[in-house]
Amino acid sequence: MTTHRRAFRGVPEVLGAARAWLRRLLDGHPCADDAKLIVSELAANAIRHTASxxxxGTFHVALPSPTTKAVRAPCGFSAPGPTASTVVDSPSPLRLPTVSRSVAITTAGR
Known part of the structure; x- marks a missing residue:
């Protein structure tokens, strides 16, 4: 199976370009909107919280090429198309993941 891959600059202004690229690849797929939302959220998190x-910095998006057989789609029903999309951020030895505590009014990190 072919996997489509693309690297994007790690700035918020390119999130629209990442969604547009994905939209072209998934044109007509029943899970296209879900996939665009997921990639947009993961890419935004990579830009905000990592060396991306x-x-x-950059982040990379990978999407398996849609196939003609029915597979379990990311939006939860059988449909032709990719089983997953991936966003890979840039690692940084200077910024290691940390555990943070949230409270009821926390707006991020939940």
Whole structure:
């Protein structure tokens, strides 16, 4: 199976370009809107919380090519198309993941 891959600069302004690229690949697929939302959220998190958001950072999106056989689709029903999409952020030895505590009014990290 072919996998479509593309790298994007790690700035918020390119999130629309990532969604447009995915929209072209998934044209007519019943889970296209879900996939665009998921990739947009993962890419935004990569930009905000990892080295992907640094001055020279990037994030990468990978999407298996749609097939003609029915597979379990990411939106939860059988449909022709990809089984998953992936966003890979840029690792940084300077910013390791940390556990943070949330409270009822926390707006991020839940």
């Amino acid at each position: 958001g640094d001055q020279t």
